[in-house]
Amino acid sequence: MSFSGGILPLSTNLFALLGRAVLAVLQELGGILLFFLRALISIFKYPFQVNKIVRQAYFIGAMSVFLIALVGLFTGMVLGLQGYYSLTKFGSEGVLGGVVALSLIRELGPVLTAIMIVARAGSAMSAELGIMRITEQIDALFTMGVDPIRSLISPRIVAAVICFPLLTALFDAVGILGGYLAGVSLLGVNSGVFLSQMDSLVVLSDAINGFYKAFAFGLLVVTICCYQGFYVHTRQGGHGAKGVSMATTSAVVFSCVGVLITDYVLTSFLL
């Protein structure tokens, strides 16, 4: 079969478009993976960048404490309220403590913590690196003989790996407190029953799985956000300030979607 004209049939065009799109996605994913691996390897190069890690941990972790606690508290309270009214229908309001704790520790804690950190720190990281790129600050580092990925990305990855599980733990603890306040103080569930059900339903593996998720989300979020900012200059159709804004938006969207997809994948393996 041969085509005599320059215009290909619609089906061929669609396949070509699909093929290009798949290749572009694979190229992007490959780029992100290589970027992550370079940053990961650089973590172990001497001299260790302790000061930078502490500074990033302060930015990602310490500065997110209030936000995480606030979101955790209200998430726990909503869980307490919704759980109580649902469980009352089955006469099982006594297991409220276990339901709240399991929901938070297994799913909501890691996922909502990651999304909150994306919104607060991930977008800022992407914008900061993007501006550094367009103002040639990253090129300047290179000309000084400094590996920009080692200097800018590796400390952020280490800080995220430290902070995500800690913030998730905080979210879980404050969330359980919120659930307790809503269930026990407002709705009159027995305090001892609330705590004993929590104690009997939650096992150590739930907490460990929750922390695995937090760890994975930390790596994922920081890698995506940093990648988007670091390579803002290679973005098609977006240069300068527009490019930075597009990179920041992409960083937030891809990170949130990535967190939810990874959550599903990890849950299916960890359950």
Place this chain on the structure above:
Amino acid sequence: MRTPLIEFRQVSKRFGHNVVLDSVDLAVYPGEVTTLIGRSGEGKSVTLKLIIGLLWPDSGEILYRGKSVSRMKRAELKHIRREVSFMFQGNALFDSLTVQENIALPLREGFHANEATIRERVEQKMQVMDLEGTEEQYPSQLSGGMQKRVALARAMVTDPETVLFDEPTTGLDPVRKNSVLSMILSNQRDYGFTALLVSHDVPDVFYISNRIAVLEEGRTIYQGPPQDLEQKEHPVLQEYVNSQEILRNEIYGLQSSRFLERAFAGMREDPERREGALLVISLPQYQEIKEKVGQLMVEMLLGAISRAFYKVSQCGDQCKVARYGEDRVVCLCEPGSYDRDPDKVLQGVASELGSMDFCSSGVRQGKASFSVNGGWDRIGSHKSLFQLVQGIEQQKRILGSISCKGPD
């Protein structure tokens, strides 16, 4: 024969379909200031980025100390980067770091120097660059000129062997521009580094450079000493050499002396055109006018003479009015192009000048009166343009004078 420190051999670089460098050859010699000039978008900054390794060539070879960079091992490349500093066009200062931290950065991050050494070197560079007192300020709190000095201090703090300057004076006022250029030169003399400068500051860079390289349409059309550049006939090179004169002449509607020489030679060699006339108006007290009233007054006066020539002679394209030397304007007229007697043309020009007010702001000291001389001759076949102009000036014929009042 000296070995260049940095050498480009047939280096090409393209971005998509846009060929930026097309088989470029370039040599930068140790201890010298080499300036790369060219129009915007000719690949000057790309050339610097290829040297430092921010970009890689598509073809050709870049040699550092005679060794091909593409064949170097990673450790060797890293070593070169420690020897070479780069001053970015936009300064590339870290906006979240203070001035002191910015200058210290290459030592702290690239060289892992100890804090005592860093403190000492940073203080010394800040002193040299006259940046004392700005240690704790952020780049955004500094003026453009100070930011340039911070960038310069950061580029010098490691005592590099080579410094690449990408348009270090862009966006600066003339005073700051001169101070940055002189700072680069004085530092280069003090520390003896090799400098490769990308600049548009022609002719200023001719005075500070040992070598000039000119990029045009992706190729090097000249590289060599600035004094040799003046002798080259290439029209693009002549544009650079005479860029200030060209601008000045364009503003005042004057042709260049080189153009005049060619037109004169053409007329002298053609028997039918030898009957043409050469009219000269000069300012014998040129230096005095410059000192007492200013250079601008001289320029305006010569511009007015040019306009008066065209107006009075009414010969249009048949006359070429050009500046010949600093203090005179000459008018080369084809035979039959002027209906009026050349003497009357000169008188007409003089009366036009008399009606103008050139020194309304007065002279700096006392009163002053400046004479305007003029004369003419046939072109003939024996004398060169210079000889003819000299002969006319020897007539010392005063057309009129311009009087300027003293300060109020």
